[in-house]
Amino acid sequence: MILFAPKEIDSREARTAITPITAKRLVDKGIDVHVEESIGELSNYSDNEYTEVGANLITDRSKALSDADIIFRVRKPPVDEIKKTKSGCIHLSFLDPFNDSELLQLMASQGITSISLEMIPRTTLAQKMDALSSQANITGYTSVIYAAEKLDKVLPMMMTPAGTISPAKFFIIGIGVAGLQAIATAKRLGARVTAFDVRQEALEQAESLGAKALRIDLGEDSKEEGQVYAKELTQEQLEKQREAQAKVCEDSDVVITTAKVFGRRSPILVKSDVIGRMKHGSIIVDLAAETGGNVEGTEIDNEIVTDNGVRIVGLSNFESMAAHHASQVFSANLGSFIEHFWDEDEKKINLNLGDEILAGCVLTNNGKIVHEKFINS
Numbered sequence: 578m579i580l581f582a583p584k585e586i587d588s589r590e591a592r593t594a595i596t597p598i599t600a601k602r603l604v605d606k607g608i609d610v611h612v613e614e615s616i617g618e619l620s621n622y623s624d625n626e627y628t629e630v631g632a633n634l635i636t637d638r639s640k641a642l643s644d645a646d647i648i649f650r651v652r653k654p655p656v657d658e659i660k661k662t663k664s665g666c667i668h669l670s671f672l673d674p675f676n677d678s679e680l681l682q683l684m685a686s687q688g689i690t691s692i693s694l695e696m697i698p699r700t701t702l703a704q705k706m707d708a709l710s711s712q713a714n715i716t717g718y719t720s721v722i723y724a725a726e727k728l729d730k731v732l733p734m735m736m737t738p739a740g741t742i743s744p745a746k747f748f749i750i751g752i753g754v755a756g757l758q759a760i761a762t763a764k765r766l767g768a769r770v771t772a773f774d775v776r777q778e779a780l781e782q783a784e785s786l787g788a789k790a791l792r793i794d795l796g797e798d799s800k801e802e803g804q805v806y807a808k809e810l811t812q813e814q815l816e817k818q819r820e821a822q823a824k825v826c827e828d829s830d831v832v833i834t835t836a837k838v839f840g841r842r843s844p845i846l847v848k849s850d851v852i853g854r855m856k857h858g859s860i861i862v863d864l865a866a867e868t869g870g871n872v873e874g875t876e877i878d879n880e881i882v883t884d885n886g887v888r889i890v891g892l893s894n895f896e897s898m899a900a901h902h903a904s905q906v907f908s909a910n911l912g913s914f915i916e917h918f919w920d921e922d923e924k925k926i927n928l929n930l931g932d933e934i935l936a937g938c939v940l941t942n943n944g945k946i947v948h949e950k951f952i953n954s
């Protein structure tokens with residue numbers, strides 16, 4: 578079996594889908610691992626490290642795409658490269674399936690078996706393959722470091738002969754994987770942290786990290802029985818939430834928003850009137866920017882400074898700000914996927930679509946869209 582990992586071509590992307598450690602794991606299984614030359618250039622994995630573990634360096638990207646039985650990527654494939662991929666190839670990457678149905682149609686008609694990393698079930702068994710989590714954890718960290726660097730204040734309290742400096746105030750909205758890491762990072766740096774989520778259990782987790790939980794009575798816990806994801810709030814609930822949060826936003830030096838609703842546009846949680854009352858020099862990092870944003874006025878892949886001096890950051894490459902480690906864990910997720918479904922006797926991947934994990938994340942197979950959520954897309 579040939580596995581090929583092309584170099585990412587999106588200019589925002591510094592990660593690689595395969596690191597030398599994962600390449601070794603796969604070479605040891607008997608897989609012929611091909612990586613594009615200088616694949617790890619931006620994440621500091623050298624070509625030598627790949628060849629030392631038995632991977633082959635590739636210069637002809639088009640040929641490698643058409644030879645591969647398995648392809649690893651971080652971002653979704655460009656249309657012209659889908660057309661070069663051979664029928665029956667297993668393709669693993671983020672695919673943005675809720676917003677890009679054309680891509681799915683194209684992958685299906687090319688005969689590609691596409692695995693969407695967004696759709697890997699959030700179960701204990703699949704945890705080691707969960708790239709949404711491994712990457713959200715990194716963005717939670719880098720968003721705090723980024724904000725700390727832009728802020729013209731120190732984060733911890735400092736008691737000096739010249740007087741006392743108060744700790745910076747952070748407000749984290751959305752306490753999923755990214756939010757929890759943002760809280761932990763800001764606390765480690767000495768900031769005072771307040772946090773809010775619609776899920777009660779998330780508020781308790783925030784408190785266990787030393788944050789103050791903002792409690793807002795929205796009438797019910799916004800999580801369905803047996804689900805990990807939050808439900809979409811009603812317009813009245815959102816209004817109530819925005820109202821209750823306003824004072825904390827106005828008082829904060831940094832607001833980091835991470836509130837997403839799976840498969841839907843992210844809710845607007847911080848509106849312009851509140852931003853207009855925030856402090857000059859304060860910073861909002863909108864980690865939901867790619868799914869529509871939690872903040873009114875966020876511009877994707879841009880930073881704007883409002884008339885009253887609030888910086889709104891809508892960058893979508895927070896993972897790439899720690900590309901070495903983001904790649905390490907991303908690549909480990911993909912390696913674990915292959916190992917989990919590897920048939921040692923046959924020396925190939927055994928994809929039985931009745932499997933619980935595969936039923937969740939295989940979107941196209943045998944020329945068709947096979948995932949029930951996207952069949953009619």
Ligand code: NAD
Pocket residue numbers: 698699700701703704707709710713750751752753754755756773774775776779805806807810818835836837838839844846
């Ligand atoms: P996410 O990125 O989908 O959303 C981030 C957070 O935003 C969530 O905590 C969500 O509750 C919150 N949110 C939604 N609407 C909001 C609103 N109006 N105001 C404030 N917050 C709002 O979440 P995620 O990080 O992918 O995690 C989703 C869930 O999956 C969590 O419960 C997490 O613990 C769970 N999870 C489970 C596993 C596993 O079991 N293997 C792995 C990863 C995550």
